[in-house]
Amino acid sequence: MTDRNQPSLAWGTRTFLAFVLVVAASMLSIAIVALIVGPPLFHEHMLELGHTGGAAEMVHAEQAFFDAGVRSLGAGLVVALGLATLLAWWETRRLRRPLDQLTSTAKQLESGDYTARVAIGVGSPEFGAVADAFNDMASRLDSTEDSRRRLLSDVAHELRTPLSTLTAELEAISDGLVPWDREGHELLAQQAARLQRIANDLSDVSRAEEGRFELDPHPVPVAELVDHAVAQFRPRYASKGVELVAAADGGVVVADAQRVGQVLGNLLENALRHTPSGGHVRVSAETFKGDARISVTDSGEGLTPDQRDRVFDRFYRTDTSRARDAGGSGIGLTIARSLARAHGGSLTVESPGPGDGATFTMILPGSPLPERTSS
Numbered sequence: 001m002t003d004r005n006q007p008s009l010a011w012g013t014r015t016f017l018a019f020v021l022v023v024a025a026s027m028l029s030i031a032i033v034a035l036i037v038g039p040p041l042f043h044e045h046m047l048e049l050g051h052t053g054g055a056a057e058m059v060h061a062e063q064a065f066f067d068a069g070v071r072s073l074g075a076g077l078v079v080a081l082g083l084a085t086l087l088a089w090w091e092t093r094r095l096r097r098p099l100d101q102l103t104s105t106a107k108q109l110e111s112g113d114y115t116a117r118v119a120i121g122v123g124s125p126e127f128g129a130v131a132d133a134f135n136d137m138a139s140r141l142d143s144t145e146d147s148r149r150r151l152l153s154d155v156a157h158e159l160r161t162p163l164s165t166l167t168a169e170l171e172a173i174s175d176g177l178v179p180w181d182r183e184g185h186e187l188l189a190q191q192a193a194r195l196q197r198i199a200n201d202l203s204d205v206s207r208a209e210e211g212r213f214e215l216d217p218h219p220v221p222v223a224e225l226v227d228h229a230v231a232q233f234r235p236r237y238a239s240k241g242v243e244l245v246a247a248a249d250g251g252v253v254v255a256d257a258q259r260v261g262q263v264l265g266n267l268l269e270n271a272l273r274h275t276p277s278g279g280h281v282r283v284s285a286e287t288f289k290g291d292a293r294i295s296v297t298d299s300g301e302g303l304t305p306d307q308r309d310r311v312f313d314r315f316y317r318t319d320t321s322r323a324r325d326a327g328g329s330g331i332g333l334t335i336a337r338s339l340a341r342a343h344g345g346s347l348t349v350e351s352p353g354p355g356d357g358a359t360f361t362m363i364l365p366g367s368p369l370p371e372r373t374s375s
């Protein structure tokens with residue numbers, strides 16, 4: 001940490017001196033007031049009792065009063081000052097302890113130890129609230145760092161396969177072991193496309209991992225979201241021979257239409273890829289108690305319970321070798337679920353089992369606007 005305009009004395013010492021100074025100033029005021037007010041009052045009382053001003057007896061009594069007053073006041077002030085200093089020292093130490101702990105934990109975080117946390121329960125409830133907020137921040141840093149580390153190793157792993165295929169193929173061609181033909185060209189183009197896809201998706205993946213998508217939500221009819229996504233896929237479904245049907249009610253949802261389109265696009269792409277010719281895919285959207293529920297059901301390959309649990313994992317594909325070459329990178333659903341969550345909603349999957357198709361359901365919270373319309 002940098003030394004920005006640091007005062008020469010430590011905070012604890014300054015607080016302690018401030019305490020002592022306050023106590024000393026109040027005692028000095030007490031002493032001055034007592035010495036100014038006390039003797040004239042005593043003098044007045046003596047006159048009221050019938051003593052004559054200036055008489056030797058009266059002078060002696062007044063001197064005795066003054067001496068006794070100064071001594072007892074002096075002794076009292078010394079004891080009080082000692083006690084106050086002791087209390088000030090103890091209180092300063094008590095206040096300093098949690099702050100010292102906060103500083104040393106912040107230093108640990110700064111040096112890269114993201115597991116460091118401040119002990120809750122040390123100091124006042126106000127400090128407890130600061131410690132809570134600080135620990136939340138540290139946990140967030142810890143999980144971001146952890147996901148960054150895992151992401152890097154996953155990405156390195158993902159890049160390795162297409163890169164080694166490319167390298168091996170190029171070496172074989174340059175050594176004359178394999179002819180430069182159409183098949184070889186396609187293989188290289190496929191691997192290059194795969195690298196391109198990974199590169200395109202990477203920025204979304206890290207945003208998805210850290211849950212920091214920026215949305216631009218507006219009220220939009222669910223029918224519009226569905227129609228738009230379906231229209232883009234119709235030609236490809238028709239050419240594969242997979243029936244595509246869509247149905248939506250007249251509800252409106254507040255959502256980022258482009259991002260929801262991205263989610264539906266991935267679901268429709270997946271359904272097309274995993275449904276054989278002659279099969280069918282149904283997209284339905286309904287609004288219920290303010291929530292929009294959009295689902296994509298296919299009659300395709302389906303999923304085992306284990307696959308169901310893992311499809312949202314980053315870079316997960318059920319059929320590794322074939323899907324790697326012909327399919328995607330296995331991050332579409334990771335991004336899709338994160339986008340649904342960024343809307344305050346969810347994305348889940350159900351499947352009766354392999355060969356019986358799958359249903360992906362996205363829930364989006366309903367419109368908070370009073371002028372909800374149905375069209």
Ligand SMILES: Nc1ncnc2c1ncn2[C@@H]1O[C@H](COP(=O)(O)OP(=O)(O)OP(=O)(O)O)[C@@H](O)[C@H]1O
Nearest residue numbers: 270271274311316317318319328329330331332333
């Ligand atoms: N409708 C489905 N039926 C069967 N399996 C599916 C279906 N949708 C997804 N999967 C499985 O889940 C995996 C992950 O899907 P995801 O969309 O995340 O990745 P992907 O489609 O392989 O690649 P991309 O990143 O381009 O979307 C797929 O590889 C596939 O194995």
Ligand SMILES: [Mg+2]
Nearest residue numbers: 266270328332
């Ligand atoms: Mg996909």
